[in-house]
Amino acid sequence: MAVAQREDADTALRVAGLCKSFGDLEVLRDVSLAAHEHDVIAILGASGSGKSTLLRCINLLEVPDAGEVHVGGELIRMRRDRRGQAMPADRRQVDRIRARLGMVFQQFNLWSHLTVMQNVIEAPVHVLGLPRREAVDRAHALLEKVGLSDKLDAYPAHLSGGQEQRAAIARALAMEPAVMLFDEPTSALDPELVGEVLKVIRDLAEEGRTMLIVTHEVGFARDVSSRTVFLHEGRIEEEGASRAVLDAPRSPRLKRFLSGERYGTLPLDQSSHNEGRSGP
Amino acid sequence: MLDLRGYGWMLWQGLELTILVGLGAMALALVLGLIGAWGKLSRARAGRWAAGTYTTVIRGVPELLLILLVYYGVPTLIQDIAEGAGYPFIIDINPFVAGVITIGFIYGAFATEVFRGAFLAVPRGQIEAARAHGMGRALTFRRIVMPQMWRFALPGLGNVWMVLIKATALISVIQLEELMRSADIAARATKLPFTFFFVASLFYLGITIVSMVVQRRAEVWANRGVRRA
Ligand SMILES: Nc1ncnc2c1ncn2[C@@H]1O[C@H](COP(=O)(O)OP(=O)(O)OP(=O)(O)O)[C@@H](O)[C@H]1O
Ligand SMILES: [Mg+2]
Numbered sequence: 001m002a003v004a005q006r007e008d009a010d011t012a013l014r015v016a017g018l019c020k021s022f023g024d025l026e027v028l029r030d031v032s033l034a035a036h037e038h039d040v041i042a043i044l045g046a047s048g049s050g051k052s053t054l055l056r057c058i059n060l061l062e063v064p065d066a067g068e069v070h071v072g073g074e075l076i077r078m079r080r081d082r083r084g085q086a087m088p089a090d091r092r093q094v095d096r097i098r099a100r101l102g103m104v105f106q107q108f109n110l111w112s113h114l115t116v117m118q119n120v121i122e123a124p125v126h127v128l129g130l131p132r133r134e135a136v137d138r139a140h141a142l143l144e145k146v147g148l149s150d151k152l153d154a155y156p157a158h159l160s161g162g163q164e165q166r167a168a169i170a171r172a173l174a175m176e177p178a179v180m181l182f183d184e185p186t187s188a189l190d191p192e193l194v195g196e197v198l199k200v201i202r203d204l205a206e207e208g209r210t211m212l213i214v215t216h217e218v219g220f221a222r223d224v225s226s227r228t229v230f231l232h233e234g235r236i237e238e239e240g241a242s243r244a245v246l247d248a249p250r251s252p253r254l255k256r257f258l259s260g261e262r263y264g265t266l267p268l269d270q271s272s273h274n275e276g277r278s279g280p
Numbered sequence: 281m282l283d284l285r286g287y288g289w290m291l292w293q294g295l296e297l298t299i300l301v302g303l304g305a306m307a308l309a310l311v312l313g314l315i316g317a318w319g320k321l322s323r324a325r326a327g328r329w330a331a332g333t334y335t336t337v338i339r340g341v342p343e344l345l346l347i348l349l350v351y352y353g354v355p356t357l358i359q360d361i362a363e364g365a366g367y368p369f370i371i372d373i374n375p376f377v378a379g380v381i382t383i384g385f386i387y388g389a390f391a392t393e394v395f396r397g398a399f400l401a402v403p404r405g406q407i408e409a410a411r412a413h414g415m416g417r418a419l420t421f422r423r424i425v426m427p428q429m430w431r432f433a434l435p436g437l438g439n440v441w442m443v444l445i446k447a448t449a450l451i452s453v454i455q456l457e458e459l460m461r462s463a464d465i466a467a468r469a470t471k472l473p474f475t476f477f478f479v480a481s482l483f484y485l486g487i488t489i490v491s492m493v494v495q496r497r498a499e500v501w502a503n504r505g506v507r508r509a
Contacts, residue, residue: 059412091416099414109409113427113505123413126423155505168409175413 010037012210013179018067027053029234038208042221045231051214055181059101060094071097102172102180108164110156116167117152120174142170162193180211222246230254287466294462295483301379302445308384313391320396338389350382351454379451387444394436401432431502438495
């Protein structure tokens with residue numbers, strides 16, 4: 001794991017020794033990982049292996065119990081409260097860093113009282129302080145890129161899932177983030193809508209965006225990502241160049257996972273793709 | 281046509297006063313309701329305790345009693361305390377202010393529950409998305425939570441308003457010549473209770489009908505972007 005520890009000028013994101021528990025449940029155990037600029041890292045793992053928690057710790061939606069997160073060389077400073085619970089030392093730093101990390105959620109989470117255009121300009125205007133004019137121009141370009149130019153004034157409730165997710169991607173891109181974080185961006189979609197979203201993400205990869213993508217789409221990970229990280233029970237079980245790792249997995253767990261996923265992606269088994277956290 | 285024996289103008293002024301007390305009290309109730317909901321949802325135990333006490337007291341004590349308590353009780357209490365401390369003075373609460381404060385205080389407790397429910401109805405994921413885009417807590421509340429809270433809160437707040445406006449009749453007991461008291465005075469003077477109480481009823485009903493129309497419009501506005509089921 002020496003690779004993950006190297007701090008180069010072009011390290012866009014680095015986490016080191018990340019640990020997170022919910023009560024007695026250890027969800028992340030000493031996870032370290034670095035993304036250089038233009039890296040596309042796929043994160044695979046069984047349900048409950050801690051993939052979402054890893055992404056959420058990176059932008060502090062969950063506060064890690066231990067470990068470091070560096071974004072563009074800047075360490076997110078942490079401190080401990082009286083009970084010894086870790087917490088961010090400076091909330092404004094967290095807000096600032098979050099603005100540089102674009103997050104795309106499984107459930108889209110578009111703001112339902114705002115139109116597509118308003119969703120995309122909201123954070124640039126109110127967080128970055130971009131003049132509305134510029135934000136609107138930027139939004140036009142991005143919505144065109146994700147193929148939503150005809151839906152500018154639509155409210156999220158009037159969009160298909162695929163359109164909602166593409167709007168959410170445009171919303172994240174509008175912040176011009178250094179790194180994009182995708183948490184199973186297609187898992188909540190009907191099978192026929194998955195392709196349009198994957199295509200947008202593929203285009204972003206080709207542009208050289210730095211991205212971390214949690215996904216169950218093994219074929220997509222293999223084609224699009226440069227590196228793959230396989231999580232098992234909160235540990236990195238295997239990682240390496242995506243082709244190598246996915247075509248010739250070494251660890252038995254990854255082998256088993258990959259043979260299972262082949263069935264898992266059949267439309268018949270969509271249930272395993274839904275959010276359900278309610279146990280086995 | 282009803283013959284109001286020259287008391288029509290007085291009733292009209294009573295109506296105006298009722299509406300003013302109602303609006304003032306509603307404004308206060310909204311502020312207290314937001315603060316109360318904030319307290320109830322707060323992570324701090326003191327906040328939850330204060331808000332819980334507030335709503336329990338209001339639920340447990342009759343409104344009329346609260347009005348008498350604020351108008352007659354509180355000034356006396358303050359005077360006694362002041363006198364005990366060696367600073368005798370007389371306070372005279374203006375009945376209008378007493379009415380607004382009491383009614384606002386009572387219905388603030390109901391608004392607290394409405395706002396609490398409305399806050400919880402805003403999808404968590406949307407709040408997370410706001411935070412993930414670098415929006416701070418205050419900004420998230422102002423730009424993402426508040427606008428959506430109105431949608432969930434409006435039906436409940438509409439109810440609070442309708443009950444509140446009727447409850448203003450109670451403050452006729454503190455000599456404020458709002459609609460109820462004006463009708464009462466006119467009825468006694470003319471010995472025509474049916475006429476004046478009937479007209480007053482129509483006035484209250486009129487307020488309610490206008491309120492319903494306004495509420496309907498407000499709900500359409502607040503529900504923009506929501507697909508009709
Ligand atoms: N806020 C929370 N409180 C308690 N437990 C949690 C919380 N969030 C996640 N967990 C638990 O942590 C474990 C890892 O969850 P996580 O969502 O990171 O898994 P995942 O790899 O993303 O799974 P999936 O593929 O189902 O999305 C699960 O057992 C989950 O139930
Ligand atoms: Mg997950």
